Amino acid sequence: MxxxxxxxxxxxxxxxxxxxxxxxxxxxxxxxxxxxxxxxxxxxxxxxxxxxxxxxxxxxxxxxxxxxxxxxxxxxxxxxxxxxxxxxxxxxxxxxxxxxxxxxxxxxxxxxxxxxxxxxxxxxxxxxxxxxxxxxxxxxxxxxxxxxxxxxxxxxxxxxxxxxxxxxxxxxxxxxxxxxxxxxxxxxxxxxxxxxxxxxxxxxxxxxxxxxxxxxxxxxxxxxxxxxxxxPLLEGLDGVEKMSKSKKNYIGIDELPQEMYGKAMSIPDELMHKYFELITDLTLEQIQSVKSRMETGELHPRDAKMLLAKTIVRIYHGHEAAETAQNDFISVFQKGSLPDEIPVMQWQGERETSIINLLVDLEMLSSKSEARRMIANRGVKVNGAQVDDSQLHVRITDGLILQVGKRKFVKLIL
Known part of the structure; x- marks a missing residue:
């Protein structure tokens, strides 16, 4: 001493x-x-x-x-x-x-x-x-x-x-x-x-x-x-590289609650304890409890990750937003439903347009080549239906819902 x-x-x-x-x-x-x-x-x-x-x-x-x-x-x-x-x-x-x-x-x-x-x-x-x-x-x-x-x-x-x-x-x-x-x-x-x-x-x-x-x-x-x-430096969502915007493996603290929650759910299981320890406000005792319960099988890794995701959203957006983000995630990914809150955009273009142009015009994807790749990877839906053809022309109707990947939704109004 x-x-x-x-x-x-x-x-x-x-x-x-x-x-x-x-x-x-x-x-x-x-x-x-x-x-x-x-x-x-x-x-x-x-x-x-x-x-x-x-x-x-x-x-x-x-x-x-x-x-x-x-x-x-x-x-x-x-x-x-x-x-x-x-x-x-x-x-x-x-x-x-x-x-x-x-x-x-x-x-x-x-x-x-x-x-x-x-x-x-x-x-x-x-x-x-x-x-x-x-x-x-x-x-x-x-x-x-x-x-x-x-x-x-x-x-x-x-x-x-x-x-x-x-x-x-x-x-x-x-x-x-x-x-x-x-x-x-x-x-x-x-x-x-x-x-x-x-x-x-x-x-x-x-x-x-x-x-x-x-x-x-x-x-x-x-x-x-x-x-x-x-x-220590925090690995990003890929579990390999240091978290970085240029690596596109990051969670920004200004991101929307649903986006933040969805990204957090893609954190590799082996990094969960490190995230709990380094970027949450949970106490030492709470963090150790999560780790112990996972090791004994009392807490499923999916449920631990949901706790992590909800904690992250709560820190930056509050309890209510965290609860909504979790409910939306459960609704969309576990029940196959649409989220309760979908961003609404007013459509002022042609009543019929190509799916590629539509995705880029709405800034759901950054380029036409990226849009084609996303369609090829079966990551685009229109009103819940899978888009398989990058040449598809979409008729714009009031309330049309577009989905890109697991977390991006847009509802169009005329």
């Missing part, structure tokens, strides 16, 4: 253990664990909240469940009274984090950063209390550094250390260029931690190098070193 733990009364010691159990849930790595325990203990002794840092370069405005892995961990710290330091990389974002990239990233403009950041805040508010977040823009301190300051900062790290990054090593190995400005990204992220005197920095495992830069520079500047808390 650390000296700080020995100074706590039994009730405080129990509280440290409780918080450690929560913060360790689903975490890939804590660097180092003992320092995290000491920081929590000191927080209780001094009645002073810890400062929890998350840095963001708003490179894309859409948030999906993969992003919420770190946000959910932040929520746990926030619920225990600690302070969230949310850093918007309006300065670093103009450089672009080279992590995981085989080429230099596109540098963002001021307008892109501001637009994406605003969208982030709106979506983050569904997971954490944004009113209690300390919001920082790192241009406030980074833009004030003169060239001498930058040289001094660069003097606190070796080139050999920077070249330890996997992505830099890989690019060198295959002869791909590395621009000098990319070396400064981890330096600036580390300097953010110096300025804000962060106690803990959160990030995915792909941020291992960047977050350790915070510890490195805090030590070089005579500050107490932050703890790195690294979260």
């Amino acid at each position: 650390s000296n700080l733990m020995e100074q706590l009364n039994p009730e405080q010691q129990t509280e440290v253990k409780r918080q450690m159990a929560i913060y360790s849930q689903g975490v890939k790595e804590i660097i180092p664990t003992e320092e995290l325990e000491n920081k929590i203990a000191r927080s209780l002794l001094e009645n002073k909240p810890l400062k929890i840092k998350l840095g963001l370069d708003p490179s894309a405005p859409d948030v999906h469940l993969g992003h919420t892995v770190v946000l959910n961990k932040m929520r746990q710290f926030q619920e225990n009274g600690h302070v969230i330091q949310l850093i918007i990389g309006d300065f670093t974002g103009k450089i672009g984090d080279p992590t995981g990239k085989s080429v230099a990233r596109k540098q963002l403009t001021d307008e892109e950063v501001k637009h994406n950041a605003k969208t982030y805040f709106e979506q983050f508010a569904k997971v954490i209390d944004m009113e209690k977040v300390e919001l920082h823009y790192n241009s406030k301190w980074l833009s004030k550094l003169n060239f001498e300051d930058v040289i001094k900062l660069a003097g606190k790290i070796t080139v050999a250390r920077l070249l330890e990054r996997d992505d830099f090593e890989e690019r060198i190995a295959v002869g791909k260029p590395i621009s000098l400005h990319e070396f400064f990204y981890p330096l600036m992220q580390g300097y953010d931690s110096v300025v804000l005197e962060s106690d803990i920095e959160l990030g995915g495992t792909d941020q291992h190098f960047n977050i350790l830069m915070g510890r490195h520079f805090q030590e070089k500047f005579g500050k107490e070193k932050q703890v790195a808390l690294l979260m």
Whole structure:
């Protein structure tokens, strides 16, 4: 037991253990664990909240469940009274984090950063209390550094250390260029931690190098070193690749309840526990109960997945929407009925048109080639009847119902 733990009364010691159990849930790595325990203990002794840092370069405005892995961990710290330091990389974002990239990233403009950041805040508010977040823009301190300051900062790290990054090593190995400005990204992220005197920095495992830069520079500047808390990357619906919009294996937190529920039901069984642990608000006891009941056969995997899907929808759309989404799923997929709520669109085109044009005009599919593939795969229905002919012409009638795949429905009105 650390000296700080020995100074706590039994009730405080129990509280440290409780918080450690929560913060360790689903975490890939804590660097180092003992320092995290000491920081929590000191927080209780001094009645002073810890400062929890998350840095963001708003490179894309859409948030999906993969992003919420770190946000959910932040929520746990926030619920225990600690302070969230949310850093918007309006300065670093103009450089672009080279992590995981085989080429230099596109540098963002001021307008892109501001637009994406605003969208982030709106979506983050569904997971954490944004009113209690300390919001920082790192241009406030980074833009004030003169060239001498930058040289001094660069003097606190070796080139050999920077070249330890996997992505830099890989690019060198295959002869791909590395621009000098990319070396400064981890330096600036580390300097953010110096300025804000962060106690803990959160990030995915792909941020291992960047977050350790915070510890490195805090030590070089005579500050107490932050703890790195690294979260696993969440596989998408394919069960293989990291969840990503570009991979089309994602669940967006702004998606409609029925779409969100339907996608969640396609999560591979072997990933269910990981999803429960990383992206829901269920307690440790509730998650363990689900796992135990599945292992004993008391809970069928289908029913566990329905609980997961309903929980996800409830978090982002509320209890009523979650109940409706589940009832619609049961009605459509287990009973073969139509959902209670079908999007309605007014048709103003010709009264007869090809099925291909109809699907594209209604934006149910993005292209004619995609529409043909979907028909060939038996994924299109008109008024419940399977469409087998991509040359089919459809007579538009009031109340006509089109279905694409398992989750897309449209009712036309004239």
